[in-house]
Amino acid sequence: MGKLKQHFIFISAKAGIFYSFILLFFGAMTLSAQTKMTSAEAEHLKTKVKEQAETTNTITSNFTQYKHLDFLSNDIESKGKLAFKSPDLVKWEYVQPYAYSIIFRSQTLYINDDGNKSNMDVGGNKLFTQLNQLITASIRGDLFDDAQFNMEYFKNNENSLVHFFPKDDQFAEFIKAFHLTFNAVGEVIEVKMIEPSGDYTHIVFSDRKTNQPLSDADFAQ
Amino acid sequence: METVPKTVLNPYFSDTDKDYVYKTKIDAFDKSFGGILIVKKIASEHHRIVFTTELGNTIFDFEFKGESLKIKRILPEMDKKLLINVLKRDFLVLIRKNSKSLDSYFNEEKTMVESVLLSKKHYYTFEDGTLQKIVRTGNGKEKVTFLFSGINDNIAEAIEILHNNVKLKINLKAL
Numbered sequence: 001m002g003k004l005k006q007h008f009i010f011i012s013a014k015a016g017i018f019y020s021f022i023l024l025f026f027g028a029m030t031l032s033a034q035t036k037m038t039s040a041e042a043e044h045l046k047t048k049v050k051e052q053a054e055t056t057n058t059i060t061s062n063f064t065q066y067k068h069l070d071f072l073s074n075d076i077e078s079k080g081k082l083a084f085k086s087p088d089l090v091k092w093e094y095v096q097p098y099a100y101s102i103i104f105r106s107q108t109l110y111i112n113d114d115g116n117k118s119n120m121d122v123g124g125n126k127l128f129t130q131l132n133q134l135i136t137a138s139i140r141g142d143l144f145d146d147a148q149f150n151m152e153y154f155k156n157n158e159n160s161l162v163h164f165f166p167k168d169d170q171f172a173e174f175i176k177a178f179h180l181t182f183n184a185v186g187e188v189i190e191v192k193m194i195e196p197s198g199d200y201t202h203i204v205f206s207d208r209k210t211n212q213p214l215s216d217a218d219f220a221q
Numbered sequence: 222m223e224t225v226p227k228t229v230l231n232p233y234f235s236d237t238d239k240d241y242v243y244k245t246k247i248d249a250f251d252k253s254f255g256g257i258l259i260v261k262k263i264a265s266e267h268h269r270i271v272f273t274t275e276l277g278n279t280i281f282d283f284e285f286k287g288e289s290l291k292i293k294r295i296l297p298e299m300d301k302k303l304l305i306n307v308l309k310r311d312f313l314v315l316i317r318k319n320s321k322s323l324d325s326y327f328n329e330e331k332t333m334v335e336s337v338l339l340s341k342k343h344y345y346t347f348e349d350g351t352l353q354k355i356v357r358t359g360n361g362k363e364k365v366t367f368l369f370s371g372i373n374d375n376i377a378e379a380i381e382i383l384h385n386n387v388k389l390k391i392n393l394k395a396l
Contacts (some may be wrong), residue, residue: 002257027361034229067257067273067277069259069269069271071261071263071269072240072259073238073240073242074262076240076242076257076259076396092276096246096273097396098275098396100255102275102276113255113275116253117229136370158351174278174296175278193277193278195278195279195294196294197279197293197294199279199280201276201277201278
């Protein structure tokens with residue numbers, strides 16, 4: 001009796017492993033099943049993201065950044081938080097493993113490097129101006145500018161993935177492509193910046209809160 | 222009488238299993254800028270050194286094979302021959318594991334070993350067997366000082382590179 005039970009448990013455990021394997025396999029299949037959007041679907045996504053951006057006055061979020069270099073054993077991981085206030089005020093702050101924050105305010109970058117504060121006027125620097133616009137646009141998700149990017153649209157379960165390829169040669173030398181992942185309501189949940197070498201920076205947002213009141217203190221250097 | 226060792230050993234950046242990542246501050250000509258310096262030993266006499274901004278964008282990507290440097294990528298603003306030569310010399314000192322020992326000096330606590338790298342004399346100072354300092358000289362004067370501190374398991378927590386003849390200081394802090 002006991003032996004039979006044992007045998008049965010053994011079989012069901014084996015079956016369980018088999019089914020989990022099958023599930024895992026198909027799970028992985030659906031995960032990687034990125035299908036191209038139709039142009040109607042792409043238009044729908046653009047409208048949704050634009051509407052989302054227009055009704056977003058503030059965002060706070062945590063993020064984890066993974067810097068991937070092909071030759072490294074592990075990605076370099078850092079954590080931080082972000083504050084955004086419409087139209088273009090951004091504080092990007094690393095808290096771990098180092099303290100470093102950067103505030104994008106009109107034509108100036110305000111940097112606080114572990115207590116050492118400095119400002120950088122980037123008004124004349126095309127690359128920085130573009131980078132600034134881009135950071136704001138990626139946070140808002142509102143990056144769909146045909147003049148600046150070639151775009152490809154994919155769907156991935158309920159999420160959407162858009163690849164942005166900069167048209168400007170000088171910029172493309174710096175960043176080959178941006179991949180933005182949007183959730184079902186059109187919020188950016190992941191950003192991947194890919195360099196010409198193929199190395200990339202992957203940022204995953206978490207604990208995002210929209211339209212909470214933010215004060216000047218939230219954007220202090 | 223003690224014998225002169227044939228090679229002088231710099232153990233930092235010598236483990237191919239480790240990713241060496243340093244928060245970096247460079248003070249150059251009254252300007253100060255920071256970033257992340259990533260050093261990886263790929264194989265014997267083969268290293269990659271990448272400098273990125275805190276936000277992850279690559280500023281330069283160097284590949285060293287022996288004494289030769291291949292620039293895989295560099296921002297146009299940094300692409301200055303003089304600057305690259307300075308960085309090449311400094312980085313080679315950091316990553317070169319074994320250098321030929323030409324002479325050595327001893328006292329009670331310290332050992333100093335003389336070597337040559339890119340045709341410049343370098344003096345390696347060891348205290349209790351731990352590499353603490355490397356000094357590059359030129360015309361009998363100290364030109365560049367490399368200071369290693371907070372040493373644990375062949376990793377230097379802090380590295381300072383001080384140039385005496387040009388206004389350049391590089392500070393590395395292990396992450």
